Amino acid sequence: MRQLSCDKEIIYLNTDFSKLHQIVPEILERDVFYIIDESVYLLHSSKFSLFKNVILVPPGEKTKSLSFVIKIVDQLLTLNANRKSFLIGIGGGVICDLTGFVSSIYMRGIDFGFIPTTLLAMTDASIGGKNGVNLNTIKNIIGVINDPKFIFIDYSFLNTLPNKDWLNGFAEIIKHACISSNNLFDFLENNANIFRSYDSCKNSLEFDQLVFDSISIKLDFVKSDKTELGRRKFLNFGHTFGHAIESKYSLTHGESISLGIVFANHIANKLNILSYKEMEKVKNILSSYLLPVDISAFNKESLVDLIYNDKKSFNDKIDLIFINKIGSSLIHNIKIKDIF
Ligand SMILES: NC(=O)c1ccc[n+]([C@@H]2O[C@H](COP(=O)([O-])OP(=O)(O)OC[C@H]3O[C@@H](n4cnc5c(N)ncnc54)[C@H](O)[C@@H]3O)[C@@H](O)[C@H]2O)c1
Structure with a gap:
């Protein structure tokens, strides 16, 4: 097991779910409530056999909505959760966002922790304290910045993760490499053969290193700029177009971010930045x-319309994140109508 930390949150890496109460003893004295992705609960039922106070949530992005927030709050009230209770979210990025948001508003805020079960959530979504839900098609438009007490990463959950969801995690890891680490980029290139499935890299030092490096990069940006006034913005590389694509097309977050990165680089190249x-x-x-990397079929005008809804847009302009070479990023303020 390795440990990392950021402000009040502790990240336990490569650990063992059965030792949760030993490793995080503070939850022993608390009433714990678990918000668990239904698929994860069924696939790992033996891990949860002794759990009480379980709230199951259907899988998928649609769950990240105010209607589910209300349903969960209702269940917490029925189960008598109080201000001293502790919430633990177990699932992918959707469950982390939802659990963090519910915990932050329930009775004006209670403590919470994450047990991420997808590669994307382990290496990115669970880290950094952003917890948001969507409204209609607008991604993460309602949310808070609030840290969990702990993030507990047990790789054994990845044994059941479908390969498509596994590969989605690499969109954010590649993003981390693009914005700040040429070394991580080389490492990803050199090890693509083993990283293409969890089966071929599990138990390897390379995989442990990959998770550590990706989290460390995210922490580096978050620690210095929690509220995203400056360099944390670089983490949004690929996300302006990615979120627009995700809200309009039936694509996963990872696939949308991959296409968003290609769009951003395409514009940076046109502007002679890359x-x-x-x-x-x-x-x-x-x-x-x-x-996915083929952006030719996307309707640029309709993506631009969606970008006006982006949290980063202001006075018809937006801060776009570009890279000027692999490992180096910059902010470029541009009129939204001039993007393409
Ligand atoms: N808060 C942040 O900083 C941040 C950062 C990046 C992404 N996100 C958010 O994260 C979400 C995407 O996360 P995701 O890709 O983990 O999606 P997800 O939570 O929807 O999980 C993807 C799929 O994997 C299934 N699954 C999860 N764990 C599994 C396991 N161990 N075995 C089998 N199936 C499993 C889920 O049921 C779901 O069908 C998006 O909503 C995105 O906006 C948030």
Whole structure:
């Protein structure tokens, strides 16, 4: 087991779910309530056999909504959760966002922790304290920044993760490499063969290193700029277009971010910020992790319309995050109508 920390949250890496109460003793004295992704609960039922106060939530992005927030609050009241209770979210990024948000508003805020069960949630979504839900098609438009007490990462959950969801995690890991680490980018290129499925990299030092590096990069940006006034914005690389794509098309978060990265690089290349060679290098690595890269079929005008709803837009302008080479990012303020 390895440990990392950021403000008040502790991240336990490569740990064992059966030791949760030993490793995080503070929950022993608390009434704990579990918000669990229904699929994860069924696939790992033996892990949860002794759990009480379980609230099951259907899988999928639609669950990240105010109507589910209200349903969960209702169940917490029925189960007599109080201000000293502790919420633990067990699932992918959807469950982490939802649990963090509910915990932050229930009785004006109660403590919470995450047990992420997808690669994307382990390496990105559970880290950094952003907890939001969607409204209609607008992603994460209602939310808070509030840290969990702990993030408990047990790789054994990944044994049941479908390969498509596994590969989705690489969109955010590749994003981390693009914005700040040429070394991580090389590492991803050199190990694509083993990282393409969990089966071929589990128990390897390379996989443990990959998770550690991705989390460390995210922490580095978050620690210095919790409320996203400055360099935390770089983590939004690929997300302006990615969120627009995710809200309009039936694509997963990882797939949308992959396409969002390609869009951002395409514009950066047009503006002479990024070379063609580097742009192609990023496209190739996304392809080698079987993520979508073909942006030719997307209607640019309708994506631009959606970008006006983005949290980062202001006075018809938006801060777009570009890379000028792999491992180096910058902010470019641009009129939304001039993007394409
Ligand atoms: N808060 C943040 O900083 C942040 C950062 C990145 C992404 N996100 C959010 O995270 C979400 C995407 O996360 P995700 O890709 O984990 O999606 P997800 O939570 O929808 O999980 C993807 C799928 O995997 C299934 N699943 C989860 N764990 C499993 C397991 N161990 N075995 C089998 N199936 C399993 C789920 O049921 C679901 O069908 C998006 O809503 C995105 O906006 C948030």
